[in-house]
Amino acid sequence: MLPVLYSFRRCPYAIRARYTIAYLNVPVNLREVVLKAKPEALLSLGGRSSVPQLVDMDGARYPESMDIILWALSKSNNRIKVNSVWPSDACQRNKMSAWIRYNDVFFKKWLDRYKYADRYTEFSESYYFAQCEVFLRRLNRRLGLRSYLMGEKLSVADISVFPFVRQFAAVNQKRFDESEYDNVKKWLSLFLDSALFNNVVMKKYPMWTSEQENVVFPAR
Template identity: 60%
Template sequence: MTAVLYSFRRCPYAIRARYVLALVGVKVVLREVVLKSKPEALLRLGGRSSVPQLIDRNGQRYPESLDIIFWALKHCSNDKLKETLWRRQTVGQNKIMAWIHYNDRFFKHWLDRYKYADRYPEQTEMYYRQQGERFLQRLERRLVQSRYLLADDMSLADICLFPFVRQFAAVNQQWFESSRYSNVRSWLSSFVGGVLFQNVMTKWPAWKEGQETVYFPPEKIGS
């Protein structure tokens, strides 16, 4: 049986997992989850019920986006692509993980406050944006030097970060478009402007037990 991916279309963690699955061409069964009414099959697994989560053909569970990404790489038959995404040298791997941790622990914190500033009235939206901008400044300094975060070729660092930067940009698109982060803008466009991303963001109806199987990535995919 093909592995099953519980996913939520707009979730940045799920987007990065789907992006890697699509890029390396590993097929899964997709179950689109509505967070407010999670399916019984997901809740029955017990423990955390966040998305994305993947259950492989042996019933082994991968409960975090990074677990799913490394599972996908393990099943990728293109060694060159695999080595580009997850560098062979430890120094490259450490850099990738440092970016991901910085994103997940620091940037995500300020992104949530900037996105929902009305739920965090202790500071202004502008304050939250400025905190998040410290991350954008770091990205910009890096992206002046190379096309992607580690070098001129894309690694997992880029894929794992861009869905969060996309959300940050979307809070006030006009501000972002006229901001001084021109290299961040081009970097983000290189992802969201691609056919691969369109496929990753296909709209799926909420999954219901017994429905026809939906596969991801969709059959016809380009990059």
């Protein structure tokens, strides 16, 4: 028996949860969800049925990606890696949380509008792109001074933010590739070109059904 992770491959929230779980090697049973056909097992938990969600072996439920990340940090046996990506220093943690909040509240809002500009007709796609650039500029400045958001080492802040920047880039890859945000591009490629990301985090799984064998993630 392992904790159950409901996930959706392309969801940036699910990507950051899976990345942390894979990086820290905390095994779970992965249930790949199709948002238009959520499984009864997820719906019957009650309340919100967004993904990712984790249900631990004791029945404790973690309904938000950041809850799952904190859960994985608490469960990992690799304390060196845990202390490296999530140092105990309160000031460092506050800075990481501030980046994550800035991403989740500000950037995500404009990213949705940029991605679905045809639905948000109040302003143009270029307007939404320009709003996203406020975050991109700040990220680019920060990454000009260091390889990762908190310094020379990967942190929970990078893991939590990069899936959203990936999504932003993919809206119009050419525009992103031709943009001035070279430090962001370099940082993003540290993730996107990695074996961990391509072979483990983004590995494709069929939609989960209750008849299916358990899928252990990260794959052994």
